[in-house]
Amino acid sequence: xxxxxxxxxxxxxxxxxxxxxxxxxxxxxxxxxLTVRTGIGGPGDSxxxxxxxxxxxxxxxxxxxxxxxxxxxxxxxYTAAFQQVQKARREAMDAVRREVEETEDHSLWGSRLPSIxxxxxxxxxxxxxxxxxxxxIMSGEAGQGPAWERVERMRRREQVxxxxxxxxxxxxxxxxxxxxxxxxEAMSAAEPTLLDYExxxxxxAQARLKMFEEQGEIKGxxxxxxxxxxxxxxKDFRESGAxxxxxxxxxxxxxxxxxxxxxxxxxxSEFRKRCFPAVYKVSRAQRELDAAIGMTDLTGEQRELLASxxxxxxxxxxxxxxxxxxxxxxxxxxxxxxxxxFAGAQIKLMNGEEPEALRQARQSRRDLDxxxxxxxxxxxxxxxxxxxxxxxxxxxxxxxxxxFIEAM
Numbered sequence: 001x002x003x004x005x006x007x008x009x010x011x012x013x014x015x016x017x018x019x020x021x022x023x024x025x026x027x028x029x030x031x032x033x034l035t036v037r038t039g040i041g042g043p044g045d046s047x048x049x050x051x052x053x054x055x056x057x058x059x060x061x062x063x064x065x066x067x068x069x070x071x072x073x074x075x076x077x078y079t080a081a082f083q084q085v086q087k088a089r090r091e092a093m094d095a096v097r098r099e100v101e102e103t104e105d106h107s108l109w110g111s112r113l114p115s116i117x118x119x120x121x122x123x124x125x126x127x128x129x130x131x132x133x134x135x136x137i138m139s140g141e142a143g144q145g146p147a148w149e150r151v152e153r154m155r156r157r158e159q160v161x162x163x164x165x166x167x168x169x170x171x172x173x174x175x176x177x178x179x180x181x182x183x184x185e186a187m188s189a190a191e192p193t194l195l196d197y198e199x200x201x202x203x204x205a206q207a208r209l210k211m212f213e214e215q216g217e218i219k220g221x222x223x224x225x226x227x228x229x230x231x232x233x234x235k236d237f238r239e240s241g242a243x244x245x246x247x248x249x250x251x252x253x254x255x256x257x258x259x260x261x262x263x264x265x266x267x268x269s270e271f272r273k274r275c276f277p278a279v280y281k282v283s284r285a286q287r288e289l290d291a292a293i294g295m296t297d298l299t300g301e302q303r304e305l306l307a308s309x310x311x312x313x314x315x316x317x318x319x320x321x322x323x324x325x326x327x328x329x330x331x332x333x334x335x336x337x338x339x340x341x342f343a344g345a346q347i348k349l350m351n352g353e354e355p356e357a358l359r360q361a362r363q364s365r366r367d368l369d370x371x372x373x374x375x376x377x378x379x380x381x382x383x384x385x386x387x388x389x390x391x392x393x394x395x396x397x398x399x400x401x402x403x404f405i406e407a408m
Contacts, residue, residue: 047159047162048079049075060154067140078131092116132155150198154174156202156205161205174194190259283317284389285376286313286317289313306379317365330358334355
């Protein structure tokens with residue numbers, strides 16, 4: 001059973017109104033861009049413990065089959081209770097939305113949203129504490145030793161790294177290494193460095209969680225938020241995120257050097273993709289090319305043309321993507337933008353216009369994708385074009401939606 005963590009339209013609008021506050025943004029003398037991206041979660045979202053995470057906990061603890069089944073039953077109860085907490089949150093959001101529509105008083109979002117989120121966090125954390133306590137008891141001796149400490153560290157990484165605002169901040173190197181097929185000797189070579197990474201990242205994760213507890217409730221939401229105070233808070237989150245990113249960068253180099261050549265290349269490639277998910281995600285053009293090449297009714301000429309188109313696209317995309325990723329890094333180094341998580345969304349504030357280099361890099365990628373899709377379309381028959389994947393245009397990270405507010 002899987003619980004949805006997607007925000008409703010009411011919740012999205014509530015975050016935008018609550019965080020932006022009409023008056024101060026309108027009076028600002030320079031351009032400020034506020035981005036609210038949903039479907040991410042983060043430290044403030046009290047994200048549900050997934051079954052996949054529970055399976056990883058079981059592997060760390062060395063649970064036998066019977067205990068794993070008992071833990072799964074406990075998790076099903078936890079999931080059902082969590083869904084009820086989510087339902088209460090949605091219903092509270094909908095009630096505020098209806099009242100706002102009736103009164104046209106958008107400041108209600110600012111006065112009501114904090115208490116709704118506080119109730120959600122309190123209830124969801126209580127459920128998590130209870131489930132983790134049950135898991136520890138069922139784990140027997142393993143729940144009292146070093147393995148349990150690794151479980152707790154893993155959970156804190158899940159809470160903190162999800163939805164990271166800076167490139168490289170949101171990568172879990174333990175999970176990354178585990179996703180790459182490698183022989184036992186390669187895993188053994190990386191294991192000491194991974195243990196050191198867990199300890200170092202956990203220190204930063206605990207500091208981040210403490211900071212969120214201290215700053216998680218933004219006073220005066222929707223009632224004239226002070227931009228300077230908001231920027232100060234985001235500055236703290238940016239500095240905290242930079243520490244998480246630096247830990248990942250430092251240990252990624254150590255892990256890469258410890259791996260055999262074959263696994264080293266795979267690790268470096270996957271790490272780069274996870275540092276810049278918006279840049280290196282599989283594009284619509286790539287998905288359409290893959291689907292077209294897999295068609296069984298292609299002529300020899302079509303197959304040769306599409307293979308050439310795919311090769312040239314991948315070659316050009318590598319160069320364009322490197323420029324785009326570098327532009328993102330330059331923007332982050334400038335300190336002109338910062339992000340934080342609130343109400344299950346990622347909030348990003350940027351002072352000034354978006355850097356021209358970043359805008360051009362993103363546009364270059366769009367132009368490349370457009371050209372490739374047009375050439376692909378012209379190479380196929382109408383019937384073949386109809387069999388290409390149907391999907392909406394998406395300039396963001398898959399599965400997420402972004403809302404932008406700009407003010408002078």
